[in-house]
Amino acid sequence: MDFSVIINELPLYFEGLLLTAQLVPFSLILGFLAAIPVAIMRLSRNPLVNYPAFAFTYFFRGTPLLVQLFLLYAGVGQLDGYSELTKEFDFLKGAYFFALLAFFLNTTAYTAEIFRGAMAETPFGEIEAAKACGMSKWMILRRITIPSALRRALPAYSNEVIFMLHGSALASTITLVDLTGAARIVQSRYYAPFEAFITAGVFYFVLTFLLVWAFRLVEKHFNKHLNRREETIIEVVT
Amino acid sequence: MKKFIVAAVAAAMTFAAGSASAQEEIRIGVEGAYPPFSSVDPSGNLVGFDIEIANALCDEMKVKCTLVTQDWDGIIPALLAKKYDAIIASMSITEERKQKVDFSEKYYNTPARFLRKKGSGIEITAEGLKGKSVGVQRGTIHDTFLTAEFPDVEIKRYGTQDEAYLDMTAGRVDLLLADSVAMDDGFVKTDAGKDYELFGPSYSEPKYFGEGAGIAVRKSDTELRDRLSAAIMAIRANGVYKSINDKYFDFDIY
Incomplete structure (x- = not known):
């Protein structure tokens, strides 16, 4: 193996890293925000509210991300009049918008199911206590159900974040030069698949490590109240 | 019944051994997404100029050929990994590629x-x-x-x-x-x-x-390379190349 070719191509990898580091957080933030209402809809007993949310999560969890990406990018691109639209709306020209859209919808569906599970598990005592205090339905949701569900969902959600990072490699199939896209260019230029993909792998490895570490800090912060020694401190503050 | 099975198996084995020794097999990597040179038709068969040239060369060399489709990105690495023995995929003969593989003479050249x-x-x-x-x-x-x-x-x-x-x-x-x-x-x-x-x-x-499109082989396979070059010359000379060429193009692309 000859890693000297990689040194020359490091700028390309950093360019790829920049795109990955944009696509993944953007789709995750949007997905997180959209997942909360979808999860609430999923918990509703009213079929008019529940079924659309169910159909959405069922579709996006039931098909591969690659299929969704191809449907949105290649499929939509073949619709009549699409090429006329690209003249008016510049963002339709690039692949970026479609990658972001596919990732966003996909992560929304998975995250919504994680949150739904966590909300359904809210201890009944907490809700009963809130009711006894005279809180309305929405206030209970806002003050009790959602915050405690998000805390409980953290470990499962950190998995989803890592899956999203690794799933973003699929952006390279629709002309985007993300980390994997950079590796594909390098391998086709030097016919050195090992060197090209090992380098991309190292980048993903470091990113994953950073994410795991960040989630540990976040979990520590939000689950403080579950830690006995710090309990007294919290009581003093409130 | 038992005897029949034994006989059948024995016959099959002789047949298999016989055909293997009679005909050498070469696996050829093709792309299958580059019309009109190489593509997959609606019923799933490989068609195109590269494909027909590959088959004509195999007939000329009297070998049995198996075509293997491979995406362009990985087409040279897969040759080096011995997934097949030659690449007939409109590959231009360039200096960079010569560092990794050997090429036959060109079989066509277009700008x-x-x-x-x-x-x-x-x-x-x-x-x-x-x-x-x-x-x-x-x-x-x-x-x-x-x-x-x-x-x-x-x-x-x-x-x-x-x-x-x-x-x-x-x-x-x-x-x-x-x-x-x-x-x-x-x-x-x-x-x-x-x-x-x-x-x-x-x-x-x-x-x-480069110098046009050639057939890539592993650097150690000089014998195969020379046989392919000779076969290209032969189909150029005997008119097989022309009949394939004329099916696709209205001028000689050699």
């Missing part, structure tokens, strides 16, 4: 050109190309040429030429650069490509485009 939408009015000047995007197939001579000679355009790289055509018709890319014959027959003359045209000069600088 590269740009493609644009009719009436788009794009010209190949520094001014005309400003802010335009050009699609190429990743890891091809066209990619190398464009990257080196047109540093200011936005380059969109595709895994296959077919994907580049799809984005062209979707209006996502302004120009394509590829082999002129491949684009003319594989796109412009088809229904999807009727609003598009080849334009500008023909590019064939040996520095980027």
